[in-house]
Amino acid sequence: MKNQDRMNAARFTLARAARRCTQLTALLLLTFEAQAFAGNTSNPLTGVGWREVDNSTNTVTGEATGLAGQWRTFDLFLFGEPGTLVNAINMGSASNPVLGPFTILTDGAMYNDSLASGPFAPNPLTYPVSPAAEFDTYLTFQASLADSISVLPGSVDLESSSLRGVWFATPVPGEDWRQSISAQGDFWLLRATVSADATYLGGVGSSIQIGITTSEPIFDVPNALLIPAPGVSWAVCAGLAISVRRRRR
Numbered sequence: 001m002k003n004q005d006r007m008n009a010a011r012f013t014l015a016r017a018a019r020r021c022t023q024l025t026a027l028l029l030l031t032f033e034a035q036a037f038a039g040n041t042s043n044p045l046t047g048v049g050w051r052e053v054d055n056s057t058n059t060v061t062g063e064a065t066g067l068a069g070q071w072r073t074f075d076l077f078l079f080g081e082p083g084t085l086v087n088a089i090n091m092g093s094a095s096n097p098v099l100g101p102f103t104i105l106t107d108g109a110m111y112n113d114s115l116a117s118g119p120f121a122p123n124p125l126t127y128p129v130s131p132a133a134e135f136d137t138y139l140t141f142q143a144s145l146a147d148s149i150s151v152l153p154g155s156v157d158l159e160s161s162s163l164r165g166v167w168f169a170t171p172v173p174g175e176d177w178r179q180s181i182s183a184q185g186d187f188w189l190l191r192a193t194v195s196a197d198a199t200y201l202g203g204v205g206s207s208i209q210i211g212i213t214t215s216e217p218i219f220d221v222p223n224a225l226l227i228p229a230p231g232v233s234w235a236v237c238a239g240l241a242i243s244v245r246r247r248r249r
Contacts, residue, residue: 044081044181045210045217048189050074050202050224055193058131060124065132071111071193073135074201074224076104078187078210085180086142086187088168088211095154104163104206104221108198110137112159119156119165120149121191135193139167142179142187163192168211192224201225 053075056068067073078086092102115129116122116136126133137158141149152166169179181187189208194201203223209216 043215043217044084045212045219046079048076048078048208048219048221050076050222050227052224052227053135053191055132055135058127058134060127060134061131063128063131065135067111067132067135067193070196071135072196072198072225073111073191073193074227075191076189076221076224078181078189078219079185080181080187082183082185083180085213086169086210087213088166089139089141089189090166090209090211090216091190092162092164093152093155093166094157094164099152099155099166100209102164102207102209102218104192104202104208105204106161106163106192106194106198106201108194108196108201110159110163111135111193111195112137119151119158119167135191137163137190137192139165139190140188141167141169142182158192194224199225 051074053073055065055071055073057064090100090102091104093099111132113122113126113130113133113136115126115133116138119139121138121140122133122136124134139149139151139156139158148170149167150170151168156165156167157163158165179187192201201224202221203226206221206223207218208221209218
């Protein structure tokens with residue numbers, strides 16, 4: 001009986017230790033989650049990511065674009081807390097590099113439609129003549145029209161291997177901010193159409209700075225060409241650049 005009592009006592013001790021270990025593990029996990037949440041409250045932005053766009057047909061006219069198989073189109077989005085007001089985007093300046101080392105690098109050719117003018121979205125009136133114009137490479141600012149966006153003169157380069165530009169919402173009387181992060185948690189920044197032979201669009205050396213009311217965080221821009229094939233959720237890759245590097249003062 002004595003041996004049996006000792007064995008029962010040992011089992012009780014082990015069971016109690018296991019429960020204690022489980023409790024401690026749960027406490028540590030809860031503490032970590034609370035710290036992670038607290039660390040994010042000061043910055044409502046979480047990162048940037050790409051979504052691939054089907055460029056085979058114009059979405060307005062339904063006509064073939066001639067781009068499929070030769071070019072790939074991607075939209076870059078900012079992600080964060082819905083309702084966060086966005087003021088300006090700094091992707092570096094082509095004429096004044098001292099504004100910051102920001103850029104999106106690529107080893108492919110960039111598609112710039114001959115009927116598209118300026119750095120913003122093309123006029124849909126050009127689509128019947130050039131269905132591919134919808135997939136021109138351009139800057140955007142969520143749902144803003146081109147006449148409500150401004151660029152820093154000389155900053156834009158959407159044709160070379162180092163995409164650059166500084167753009168912002170044009171202020172209007174009584175309105176400081178034009179656009180905010182959507183209820184779905186995203187904010188459209190730009191469209192880029194790159195040749196199908198490219199191996200990277202973004203990735204190492206690519207970054208962008210976002211100006212909001214409280215800060216100007218910097219995000220690494222992931223390589224769009226690592227996104228899974230069409231039909232696979234883009235969300236798999238959307239979190240590749242959620243780490244924020246604060247600008248050094």
